[in-house]
Amino acid sequence: MLTEPTRAWLDSALGEAATGTPAWEPYFVAAGRHCGPAHADEARTRLLRAAGAGPDTLARLYHHGTAAERRAVLLALPALVPGPEALPLVEDALRTHDTTLIAAALGPYAATHLPAHAWRHALLKCLFTGVPVTAVAGLAERAAGDTELARMLIDHAAERTAAGRPLPDGLSRVLALTTPAEES
Amino acid sequence: MRIFDPHIHMTSRTTDDYRAMYDAGVRALVEPSFWLGQPRTSPATFLDHFDSLLGWEPFRAAQHGITHHCALALNPKEANDPRCVPVLDELPRYLAKDGVVAVGEIGYDSLTPAEDTALAAQLQLAADHGLPALVHTPHRDKLTGLRRTIDVVRESVLPPDRVLLDHLNETTVKEAADSGAWLGFSVYPDTKMDEHRTVAILKEYGTGRILVNSAADWGRSDPLRTRAVADAMLVAGFTDDDVDQVLWRNPVAFYGLSGRLHLDLPTPPDLHEGNSVLRGGE
Numbered sequence: 001m002l003t004e005p006t007r008a009w010l011d012s013a014l015g016e017a018a019t020g021t022p023a024w025e026p027y028f029v030a031a032g033r034h035c036g037p038a039h040a041d042e043a044r045t046r047l048l049r050a051a052g053a054g055p056d057t058l059a060r061l062y063h064h065g066t067a068a069e070r071r072a073v074l075l076a077l078p079a080l081v082p083g084p085e086a087l088p089l090v091e092d093a094l095r096t097h098d099t100t101l102i103a104a105a106l107g108p109y110a111a112t113h114l115p116a117h118a119w120r121h122a123l124l125k126c127l128f129t130g131v132p133v134t135a136v137a138g139l140a141e142r143a144a145g146d147t148e149l150a151r152m153l154i155d156h157a158a159e160r161t162a163a164g165r166p167l168p169d170g171l172s173r174v175l176a177l178t179t180p181a182e183e184s
Numbered sequence: 185m186r187i188f189d190p191h192i193h194m195t196s197r198t199t200d201d202y203r204a205m206y207d208a209g210v211r212a213l214v215e216p217s218f219w220l221g222q223p224r225t226s227p228a229t230f231l232d233h234f235d236s237l238l239g240w241e242p243f244r245a246a247q248h249g250i251t252h253h254c255a256l257a258l259n260p261k262e263a264n265d266p267r268c269v270p271v272l273d274e275l276p277r278y279l280a281k282d283g284v285v286a287v288g289e290i291g292y293d294s295l296t297p298a299e300d301t302a303l304a305a306q307l308q309l310a311a312d313h314g315l316p317a318l319v320h321t322p323h324r325d326k327l328t329g330l331r332r333t334i335d336v337v338r339e340s341v342l343p344p345d346r347v348l349l350d351h352l353n354e355t356t357v358k359e360a361a362d363s364g365a366w367l368g369f370s371v372y373p374d375t376k377m378d379e380h381r382t383v384a385i386l387k388e389y390g391t392g393r394i395l396v397n398s399a400a401d402w403g404r405s406d407p408l409r410t411r412a413v414a415d416a417m418l419v420a421g422f423t424d425d426d427v428d429q430v431l432w433r434n435p436v437a438f439y440g441l442s443g444r445l446h447l448d449l450p451t452p453p454d455l456h457e458g459n460s461v462l463r464g465g466e
Contacts (some may be wrong), residue, residue, distance in 0.1 A: 032282030033444045040282075066281050067239035098243045 044072030111138030255288030288318025
């Protein structure tokens with residue numbers, strides 16, 4: 001729950017954002033200390049939506065942002081960018097090793113736009129870094145019938161087994177999703 | 185025992201250090217931006233360093249149950265390189281960030297006119313952004329450097345009680361204390377202070393405005409020296425509350441002046457079973 005001063009701060013920030021001038025951007029930057037870490041993602045994504053931030057603004061805010069600001073941009077992509085223009089931001093986040101960024105990058109926007117090769121590597125990276133595969137949007141739909149993903153998962157399982165290490169959580173679940181449903 | 189290391193360069197340290205620090209009681213730290221050992225040649229590499237202190241390093245610290253905040257600045261040594269000075273123009277947008285709790289570390293290295301300019305400009309930036317300043321005192325010609333530092337602070341708009349004078353020792357503590365600033369002591373294996381000399385200073389000057397740090401970096405240094413000071417304080421007859429004041433409440437009070445200190449980190453996240461990585465991600 002937001003406290004009353006925090007709600008007032010956010011209302012005023014959202015009002016600025018709705019005017020369409022860049023005066024709202026300092027609110028986006030300072031949302032963490034005004035709303036608290038637990039509410040910062042929501043406050044920032046609401047600001048981005050209220051401002052109707054387009055791909056250029058989102059890219060600038062992302063590249064000038066802290067990890068928390070970058071995460072908010074990634075979370076807002078599905079609502080704000082209909083086409084694939086913002087994919088470089090997703091790809092940038094997927095190159096990091098920050099699991100909060102990786103998880104945020106694999107939302108519905110990536111499910112719709114991320115090309116197959118990059119999506120498969122992202123999924124494998126989740127298994128490597130411990131991001132729960134339940135964080136991946138559209139997992140069942142994209143994994144279904146993906147024989148190349150299945151091969152990668154089986155190879156990874158073989159590598160882990162050869163090393164005497166346990167399989168990562170989620171691997172068998174994703175592997176099962178790659179199997180086409182049996183025809184009745 | 186809870187410990188807040190108010191000055192440590194974790195970028196130069198390993199995950200084993202994070203683990204050992206947690207085991208020793210460290211739950212929070214501030215990492216000031218600094219000289220990387222290899223001189224920089226452009227502002228762009230400062231920005232990558234700043235981004236790291238606002239992204240990767242807090243994430244890494246959180247994996248070990250430690251909250252990470254930072255101080256950002258053009259460091260004194262590189263203030264002398266004209267190729268680096270333009271980073272001052274980029275600092276304002278960084279000083280607005282959550283997680284930045286001070287301007288620092290600034291101060292003197294070789295006591296040059298270029299360092300005068302950078303120090304004064306960055307004390308002004310601290311005042312402009314509602315931040316305190318972490319000001320180190322130079323390794324060479326320290327007492328002269330301290331006096332010049334205090335003069336520049338007096339000429340600035342930043343009140344002395346929003347300044348932490350760091351790397352102090354027996355020869356500089358009195359004048360630093362008289363200035364009204366907070367007093368920082370860096371405890372090292374060979375150089376700077378050791379834990380027993382630090383305890384002696386705490387006996388003479390009291391626990392009210394003294395902060396103790398490891399200032400650990402890529403050199404011969406030890407991230408557990410904060411704990412060593414705490415243990416030495418107890419052996420010397422200080423109470424648990426005295427230790428808590430010096431090793432926790434004083435750094436919280438100083439960096440809390442920023443209004444941006446958040447110490448509510450949950451227990452170390454378990455990436456395999458917990459859902460902490462999903463927090464806010466739905």
